[in-house]
Amino acid sequence: MTKGATAPRRSGGSRGRGGTPPEPDYVQLLTPDGERVSHPDYSVDFSDEELRGLYRDLVTVRKLDAEATALQRQGELGIWASLLGQEAAQVGSGRAMRSQDMAFPTYREHGVLYCRGIDPIMPLSLFRGVDQGGWDPVANKFNLYTIVIGAQTLHATGYAMGIAKDGKVGTDDGEAVIAYFGDGATSQGDVNEAFIWSSVFHAPVVFFCQNNQYAISEPLERQTRIPLFQRAAGFGFPGVRVDGNDVLACYAVTRAALDNARLGQGPTLIEAYTYRMGAHTTSDDPTRYRVSSEVEAWQAKDPIARVRALLTKEKIADDAFFDSVDADAKAEAVQLRERVLTMPDPDPAQIFEHVYVEGSPLVEAERKQFEAYAASFEGSAH
Numbered sequence: 001m002t003k004g005a006t007a008p009r010r011s012g013g014s015r016g017r018g019g020t021p022p023e024p025d026y027v028q029l030l031t032p033d034g035e036r037v038s039h040p041d042y043s044v045d046f047s048d049e050e051l052r053g054l055y056r057d058l059v060t061v062r063k064l065d066a067e068a069t070a071l072q073r074q075g076e077l078g079i080w081a082s083l084l085g086q087e088a089a090q091v092g093s094g095r096a097m098r099s100q101d102m103a104f105p106t107y108r109e110h111g112v113l114y115c116r117g118i119d120p121i122m123p124l125s126l127f128r129g130v131d132q133g134g135w136d137p138v139a140n141k142f143n144l145y146t147i148v149i150g151a152q153t154l155h156a157t158g159y160a161m162g163i164a165k166d167g168k169v170g171t172d173d174g175e176a177v178i179a180y181f182g183d184g185a186t187s188q189g190d191v192n193e194a195f196i197w198s199s200v201f202h203a204p205v206v207f208f209c210q211n212n213q214y215a216i217s218e219p220l221e222r223q224t225r226i227p228l229f230q231r232a233a234g235f236g237f238p239g240v241r242v243d244g245n246d247v248l249a250c251y252a253v254t255r256a257a258l259d260n261a262r263l264g265q266g267p268t269l270i271e272a273y274t275y276r277m278g279a280h281t282t283s284d285d286p287t288r289y290r291v292s293s294e295v296e297a298w299q300a301k302d303p304i305a306r307v308r309a310l311l312t313k314e315k316i317a318d319d320a321f322f323d324s325v326d327a328d329a330k331a332e333a334v335q336l337r338e339r340v341l342t343m344p345d346p347d348p349a350q351i352f353e354h355v356y357v358e359g360s361p362l363v364e365a366e367r368k369q370f371e372a373y374a375a376s377f378e379g380s381a382h
Contacts, residue, residue: 024227026241026273029248032301034309042252048316054247055311056325057091058304061111063329064120067336068110068127072282076340077127081108085245085277088303089210091115092250093272097178100141101258104156104179107145108210112180116142120332121339130343150188153179153207157194160203160261169204174262177205178254184215186231187223195235195269204261206254207232207269210244212276217289232269244274245303275301348374 027042046054065083072080083090090111097103103112114120118135126133126145133144146152156179168175185191186209198205211228213220224231232239242253250272257268275298279286311317352367 024241024273026243027249027253028243028246029252030243030246030306030310032245032306034306034311034313036248036310039249039252042249042256044248044252046248051307051311052317052321054091054095054251055304055307055317056328057095057111057115058087058247058307059325060329060332061087061091061114062304063333064114064336065110067333068124069278069282071124071337071340072127077124077282078129079281079283080127081281082276082278083108083110085275085298085303086210086212086272087111088247088307089208089244089250089272089274092247093178093180093208093254093270096251096254096258097141098176098258098262100173100175101262102141102143102156102159102175102177104143104152104159104177105145106149106152106180106182106185107147108182109145109180113142116140118142120336124336124340125343128340128343130346148190150181150185150190150194153181153185153191153194154197155179156205156207157198157203160198160205160267161201163204164202164264169262170264172259172263174264175204176258176261177203178208178258179205180208180210182215183209183211183213183220183223183228184218185209186228187215195232195237195267198267199236202264202266204264205267206257206261207267208254209269209271210274211271212244212274214276214280214286214290216280216284217286219289227271229269229271237267237269239269239271241271241273244272245301245306247303247307274303 027039028037029039029042029044030036062084068077068080069082071077086108090109094112094115103109103116105112110120110123113123118140122133122135123145125131135142135144137143143152143155146155156177160177163169163175163177179194181191195207197203209228211220215223227241229239229241240253242249244250253270257270260268277295277298308322349367349371352363352370355363
């Protein structure tokens with residue numbers, strides 16, 4: 001896949017006084033109807049096989065996510081944070097990373113995780129309570145999921161500053177960092193502190209904000225009175241807004257920003273303007289705070305449908321290909337379900353292990369108290 005061109009460009013766009021934003025001005029390379037459009041600063045030059053690969057990624061990621069949601073509804077996961085509607089932002093940015101780049105996710109970046117080659121069972125074991133996320137962050141260049149809102153932006157900034165100190169920037173084969181967060185996280189102090197540190201120290205980091213319009217139930221107008229990407233100017237680095245449902249544009253903008261970072265040009269803020277089609281998590285009921293007409297309007301901008309339209313119009317794929325992708329994605333989802341259901345339940349007493357390297361009398365006393373409590377239920381009816 002080829003990279004996008006030039007430095008990030010500040011897009012226009014403004015918010016209306018009534019709280020309902022107008023159609024924003026953003027970088028777009030593929031319309032909702034599947035038509036390619038040009039942009040003066042960004043472009044991609046994918047082969048037909050690469051375009052088919054992006055479609056396969058999008059479909060597979062959505063199917064695995066839907067399976068995880070179903071597993072939670074059936075009591076097999078404690079909770080699940082769906083990415084439904086945000087597949088293009090995650091696949092586009094995930095595929096834009098080079099092998100040496102490092103990602104710092106929230107708890108929703110299942111698509112980026114998939115693009116980094118990590119077994120999709122890993123986040124499910126976390127949300128099932130079997131472990132705390134079993135992948136190797138260093139080997140996979142993908143940090144563990146972060147539940148604390150916005151904290152990962154500081155982790156990413158510190159990591160990026162370390163890269164710069166180690167002299168790993170300034171060349172085409174240098175390293176860069178990308179930090180993911182949502183629109184609500186921009187109100188957190190951690191995120192603003194990360195912006196300050198990264199700007200002052202010229203850190204090679206890309207801040208990738210998936211603006212899915214809601215911070216749980218709080219709409220975007222409760223977070224900002226200007227487009228989020230414009231905040232970057234106040235911290236002294238460029239910001240750019242991209243159509244977050246356009247996988248081609250997300251790839252081009254992210255690749256350009258990462259390459260600028262690795263070449264020593266400092267941080268960039270990307271606002272991927274997208275929409276969370278489902279609930280914030282499976283414990284949320286979005287019908288309590290948004291109307292169905294809004295969801296329907298965003299359904300017309302579906303990231304997968306527009307790539308399928310492109311492949312069909314340009315005769316890059318046929319029905320046999322689409323059927324094959326659907327079948328393969330379904331098979332992966334079935335396999336994922338089977339693997340979740342066969343996960344062994346951990347010993348509850350394991351929560352007391354690894355608290356302190358050399359142990360603790362207090363933790364040991366609490367362990368014994370817990371084990372005695374658990375033993376009191378043995379042989380009793382439940």
